[in-house]
Amino acid sequence: MRLTRRGYAVCGVVATAIALSIGFGPRSLNAIVIPAVVALAAAILQVRRAPVPAVERTVPNDDVPDTTGTVTLSFDTERSYPATVLDALPLGLDGDAEGETLVGDDPFAYEVTYRKRGEYELGPATIVATDVLGLVERELLAPGTDSVLVFPRVRRLSTAARHDLWSLYDAQISPRREEFDGLREYVRGDSLRDVHWKSTAKRDDLIVKEFVAETDASSVHIAAGAARTASDRMAEAAATICLTFVTSGIPVTLSTPSGVVEATAGDDRQLLEHLARADGGAVPDDAADVVITASEAATRVRYGDSETTFEMLVAETGRANGHFAGGQTGREPTGVTTS
Incomplete structure (x- = not known):
């Protein structure tokens, strides 16, 4: 857990207010320092209580290089909180995998582009939880990875x-081809060299020749x-x-x-x-x-x-x-x- 820049600024205000109160009386202390200290204490408590969420990652389909798809991270947690999410991306994949979201309420999505053939692992996700005022932050590691395949170019x-x-x-x-046996409708996997074009011309479907005792090629x-x-x-x-x-x-x-x-x-x-x-x-x-x-x-x-x-x-x-x-x-x- 650490202070953010805003948190350090608030601490600076508190220090200044204390210095001023020495010269101008405790009223300055009451008006500025106490609310600032309360805000810092509340921020520390809020961030300390932020749970590590369970992450469900939806990845794009396996595809060829230069394909772009969307990765979506959904978070399951008992208490929502603002955070910055950073999903780990390996070399071979390009994308801006960092952004702000409300963990527990809103999913986080980013675009990823496949650059090179191979099998790649996405994750785990790093979650930097913060309080609503942005004074304190805490880094959490959400376990869980998912993989994608990048096929070779065709x-x-x-x-x-x-x-x-x-x-x-x-x-x-x-x-291996034997004597002609008859005609039948084309099915997936039949060689087009066996198409009987005269019969096909009379019908809407392809008709292929069948041979006696033809073995699988x-x-x-x-x-x-x-x-x-x-x-x-x-x-x-x-x-x-x-x-x-x-x-x-x-x-x-x-x-x-x-x-x-x-x-x-x-x-x-x-x-x-x-x-x-x-x-x-x-x-x-x-x-x-x-x-x-x-x-x-x-x-x-x-x-x-x-x-x-x-x-x-x-x-x-x-x-x-x-x-x-x-x-x-x-x-x-x-x-x-x-x-």
Whole structure:
């Protein structure tokens, strides 16, 4: 517990009043000193009784860098009091997390902007309780933290790069396809290469071909590694390429130095969570269908008989739009040209 600037000013007034009372009589003491002393005593008692509140923190959704959201702190306490609140923010997140509120009555909210991929912990909150006159303050630490994930950036690949990557999957499943069995309605996860366009043209829904004894296609295996200082580059390239497959109905198995994650068609959440936390290290499987190797100089991608840089695969627009401010568009059917 300590005096504020205003509290020190009141003490100065009291000292001056006492000095004046010596020369001009005790009436000055009664008129100024006594009310000031009472105010200071009341302030000390009020602040001493201020309880540490329970904090409930509402954080923004996990998202990509440069996304801004609102963090809200609600306080549960038996007695309300004015205070200055400061929520602890780690490097990688930007925001003005300090402000004044009435703890116990009003929530405290501030804007936070994600700057860098990773998992971040917000809190605990420091609460500087004060009295209604602002004479005395006391610092309290409200326990409790919450975390957010900042996903890697997801960029849009060029049309040629997407078709080259999709051909890896087509090469896997083509030998397993048997004779034609019939037609049925499209369901999420079906490959658009199986769309029966003549039947689709007669109906409002997509119609796909079904084959006798068709087995589930295996996933595309992607392996990624990086120098310790280039893990963000690795994560960006891996996220972009993985989402090119899964948002087009193709399952993926991703291996990084931090582990292995499998994603079914249309499910990118596990991939993004894994890549938000992934560290650099050696490529775990050099024989994968797609191998990503990142360094400070460049990020290289090898698939099939081709090897190039990640930047050469990215469309001129660079950034994708959609899911998490960066989802890929759906897979184009064979024979349809896009730009």
